[in-house]
Amino acid sequence: MDFEETAVKARAFSYFRAATIDQALDAHARAGDDARFIAGGQSLVPALSLRLQAPRLLIDITHIAELRGIGREGAYLRIGALTRHCEMLTEPLIAEFAPLLHAAAPFVAHPAIRNRGTFGGSVALADPASEFPAMTLALDAEIEIAGASGRRRVRADEFFIDLFETALQPGELITAIYVPLFKADQRFVFDELARRRGDYALVGCGMLATFASDRIDDIRISFFSVGNRPTRAKAAEAALIGFGLDAEHIAAAQAALAGDLAPPENDEVPPAMRLHLARVLLGRLLGRLGEGA
Amino acid sequence: MRGFDETLLDEADETVRVRFVVNGRKVACEVAPRETLVDCLRDKLELTGTHAGCEMGACGACLVQVDGRAVHSCLMFAVQADGARIDTIEGLTDSGAIADLQAEFHRRNALQCGFCTPSMLINAYELLSQVAQPSREQIRDALSGNYCRCTGYEAIVDAIDAVAKARSAGGAR
Ligand SMILES: Cc1cc2nc3c(=O)[nH]c(=O)nc-3n(C[C@H](O)[C@H](O)[C@H](O)COP(=O)(O)OP(=O)(O)OC[C@H]3O[C@@H](n4cnc5c(N)ncnc54)[C@H](O)[C@@H]3O)c2cc1C
Ligand code: FES
Ligand code: FES
Numbered sequence: 001m002d003f004e005e006t007a008v009k010a011r012a013f014s015y016f017r018a019a020t021i022d023q024a025l026d027a028h029a030r031a032g033d034d035a036r037f038i039a040g041g042q043s044l045v046p047a048l049s050l051r052l053q054a055p056r057l058l059i060d061i062t063h064i065a066e067l068r069g070i071g072r073e074g075a076y077l078r079i080g081a082l083t084r085h086c087e088m089l090t091e092p093l094i095a096e097f098a099p100l101l102h103a104a105a106p107f108v109a110h111p112a113i114r115n116r117g118t119f120g121g122s123v124a125l126a127d128p129a130s131e132f133p134a135m136t137l138a139l140d141a142e143i144e145i146a147g148a149s150g151r152r153r154v155r156a157d158e159f160f161i162d163l164f165e166t167a168l169q170p171g172e173l174i175t176a177i178y179v180p181l182f183k184a185d186q187r188f189v190f191d192e193l194a195r196r197r198g199d200y201a202l203v204g205c206g207m208l209a210t211f212a213s214d215r216i217d218d219i220r221i222s223f224f225s226v227g228n229r230p231t232r233a234k235a236a237e238a239a240l241i242g243f244g245l246d247a248e249h250i251a252a253a254q255a256a257l258a259g260d261l262a263p264p265e266n267d268e269v270p271p272a273m274r275l276h277l278a279r280v281l282l283g284r285l286l287g288r289l290g291e292g293a
Numbered sequence: 294m295r296g297f298d299e300t301l302l303d304e305a306d307e308t309v310r311v312r313f314v315v316n317g318r319k320v321a322c323e324v325a326p327r328e329t330l331v332d333c334l335r336d337k338l339e340l341t342g343t344h345a346g347c348e349m350g351a352c353g354a355c356l357v358q359v360d361g362r363a364v365h366s367c368l369m370f371a372v373q374a375d376g377a378r379i380d381t382i383e384g385l386t387d388s389g390a391i392a393d394l395q396a397e398f399h400r401r402n403a404l405q406c407g408f409c410t411p412s413m414l415i416n417a418y419e420l421l422s423q424v425a426q427p428s429r430e431q432i433r434d435a436l437s438g439n440y441c442r443c444t445g446y447e448a449i450v451d452a453i454d455a456v457a458k459a460r461s462a463g464g465a466r
Pocket of ligand 2: 351355356
C-alpha cells in the first residue's frame with residue numbers, strides 16, 4: 001500500500017494562535033501561500049491528515065473575540081464567523097431572525113462535528129454539497145471579508161464562483177455573515193435527500209419567499225449537491241413570481257429546473273437521476289411552502 | 294499575546310508545551326503541533342479509553358468532551374486544546390456520571406468488542422444532558438456519526454432509551 005495515499009498523520013507545521021484579526025492577517029501575509037487559517041478544523045484537519053494539504057503554518061483564529069457573537073445590526077443579523085453549527089440550533093436570535101439556518105442546521109454533519117464546525121469555515125470552504133453556503137444564497141446574505149486592503153462586503157450571489165472557489169483572496173478572512181432579518185410576510189422551507197442522516201445530501205434545497213396575500217412576491221430558491229457550487233434556481237423562481245402556489249405553477253417551476261441545474265457526470269448518481277430528485281424535492285418543498293411551511 | 298514571529302516557521306518539528314485540565318487534573322505535555330489530541334491522550338497521557346479508528350472524522354470512535362462538548366479528538370490538534378478542559382471516558386467513569394448508562398449497556402449487550410463503546414457513552418451522556426426524554430429517532434440521530442461494527446445499534450438505542458426513562462422516572466439527576 002502506498003503510505004502517502006493512506007497517511008492519516010499530518011505533515012509537520014508550525015502553529016500560531018492569533019488574538020486579533022490583524023495578527024491573523026499579518027501572520028498569513030508573512031508565511032505566504034503556505035499558511036492556512038484553522039477554525040473548527042472539521043474539514044481542514046482531515047485534509048491535513050490525508051495530506052491533501054500540507055501548509056507550513058496553521059493560524060488558529062478561534063481565539064479572536066471579534067469573530068464571535070450574533071447580534072442585530074440595522075436590517076441585518078450579524079453572525080460572527082466563529083458561530084458553531086450547534087449554535088444555529090440553540091441561539092434564539094437565529095431562530096427568530098434567520099430561521100432558515102436553524103432549519104438547515106440539523107442536517108449538517110453529526111452532533112460532535114456541529115459542536116466544533118463554524119459557519120465562517122463552512123462558507124469559506126464553499127463545499128458544493130454543504131447546507132450553509134447554499135442557504136446564504138437563499139437568504140441574500142452578505143459575507144464580510146477582512147484583508148490587506150481593509151474590509152468589504154460581498155453578496156452571496158457574487159461570492160461562490162466555482163468548485164471550492166470563492167471571492168476570498170488568499171490570506172483573506174471571513175469575519176461575519178450578514179443575513180437580512182426575517183420578516184412577517186416571509187416563509188421558508190428546507191429539506192434534503194440523503195442516503196443516511198448526517199451524510200452529505202444527494203440533493204438539497206432551501207428557499208425563502210415573500211408573499212403578498214397568497215401570491216409570491218419574491219422567492220429565492222437555492223440548491224446544493226447539484227454541481228460545482230451552490231446554485232440558485234432562477235428559472236424556477238421566475239416561473240413562480242406573481243402567482244399562487246397551485247399545482248400548475250409548481251409543475252411549471254419543476255419543469256423550469258432543467259434550465260437551472262446541470263448536474264455533473266457521476267457513476268452513483270447520474271445527472272438525469274439528480275435532476276429528477278431535485279424536481280421531486282422542489283415539488284415537495286413548494287407544497288409545504290404553500291401550506292404555510 | 295505576542296504578534297507573529299517569523300522564526301516560528303522554521304520550528305515545525307519542535308515540540309511546544311501545552312497545558313490542559315484532563316479529567317479534573319492539571320497536566321502539561323510536550324507535543325509537536327501536528328500531534329492530534331487523540332494521539333496525545335493515548336500516547337502521552339496513557340488514557341487509552343479514547344480510541345483511534347479512521348483518524349479522519351468518519352467513525353466517531355475518538356470522542357472526548359472539550360470544555361463540556363463532545364468532539365472528535367482526531368479532528369483537533371493537541372495545541373488547539375491548550376488551556377481547555379478535557380474529559381475522557383476514564384474521567385466520566387470515575388465520576389460516576391455515566392454509571393447508569395454503563396450498567397444498562399452491559400445489561401442489554403449494547404457492546405461486543407467495545408471499540409465504539411466509549412464514544413457511544415459520551416454521545417449518550419451529552420444527548421441526555423440536552424434532551425431529557427429523547428425519542429428513538431432522536432437517539433439514532435445523535436449516534437449518526439458513530440459506527441458500530443458489532444451490535445447493529447438496536448441494543449445501544451434500547452439502552453439509552455431505558456436510561457432516559459429511568460432517569461425521568463427517578464426525578465432530576
Ligand atoms: C464526518 C464529517 C461529516 C460532515 N458532514 C457535513 C455535512 O453534512 N454538511 C456540511 O455542510 N458539512 C459537513 N462537514 C464539514 C463541517 O461542516 C465543517 O465544519 C465545515 O465544512 C468547515 O468549518 P470549520 O470551521 O470546521 O472549518 P475548517 O476545517 O477550520 O476550515 C475549512 C477551510 O476554511 C478556511 N477557513 C475557516 N474559517 C475561515 C474564515 N473565517 N475565513 C477564511 N477562511 C476560513 C480554512 O482555512 C480551511 O481552508 C462534515 C465533516 C465531517 C468530518
Ligand atoms: S478516529 Fe476520530 S472519527 Fe474515526
Ligand atoms: S461493539 Fe464492536 S464496534 Fe461497537
